[in-house]
Amino acid sequence: MPELPEVETVVRGLRPVLEGRVLAHVDVRRPDLRRPFPPKMAARLIGRRVERLARRAKYILMYLDDETVLIAHLGMSGRMVIERDASPPGRHDHVIFETEDGVRIVFNDPRRFGSMDLSDERTLDQHPLLRDIGPEPLSNSFNAPALTERLAGRKTAIKAALLDQRIVAGLGNIYVCEALYRSRVSPRRTAGTIAGKRAEKLVDAIRAVLTEAIEAGGSSLRDYVRADGELGYFQHQFDVYGREGEACVDCTCKGGIKRIVQGGRSTFFCSTRQR
């Protein structure tokens, strides 16, 4: 579920309850998610103060006051829920953080594709989960020449290339579909043929799509603790994702939006508008 904008929204929602707080209790309710938790994770976190929260690609980074960093990924189905009142743990509540002021942050993940690891702050960039990840799409280092260079020689479809976190960080199936649609680039186009104006349009579209989604998340965050405390989910209007057969909002093509499968994953697009 969570791509860059959702993870960014989760991070922003967690800041007010975690930054500056001491972790009074950490309850690890099973030994692993997708991979085993690091040894004695709970013991290493208890008593630490959270200095700050950040995001890199789709990872949540929790910087602690002893120079360790908790690296957390929500996988496909992970959520963070803020609870202010006591309630029994749910079926897939795998890790529960509790701050000194009694607020609990519950990591829930039915499919268990999420992961958590600990790293040293000084070597964070070299951590295996992070070291090969490409530029942040909303940073200055992501631009048309940089994207063109990273795609050069790639024979795979642009759809697959944009899902590759080494090319650009944080995109997933939804926002790749949306960005390709907006930039009028066919998902089937060979990645290595993206250059010049086309690359600029694609970069602009990626930025716009992500920025708008973060804003949508931000407005849902205004009362950031929803009734159920869940973070990161917000209703957002997509142009093509999940709209097979519907009319294309931007052209009068017959048949409307199509769904194809690329690399085992659904792609939604308009074959008239996207070339």
Next chain:
DNA sequence: AACAAGACCTGCATGC
């Protein structure tokens, strides 16, 4: 090195 396919999990919608 690049690429495709399979694996890892559970839950839900759909169709018979």
Next chain:
DNA sequence: TGCATGCAGGTCTTGT
């Protein structure tokens, strides 16, 4: 109702 199937917003690993 029960059961089978297909699908889900993400990585990782394996094999070509």
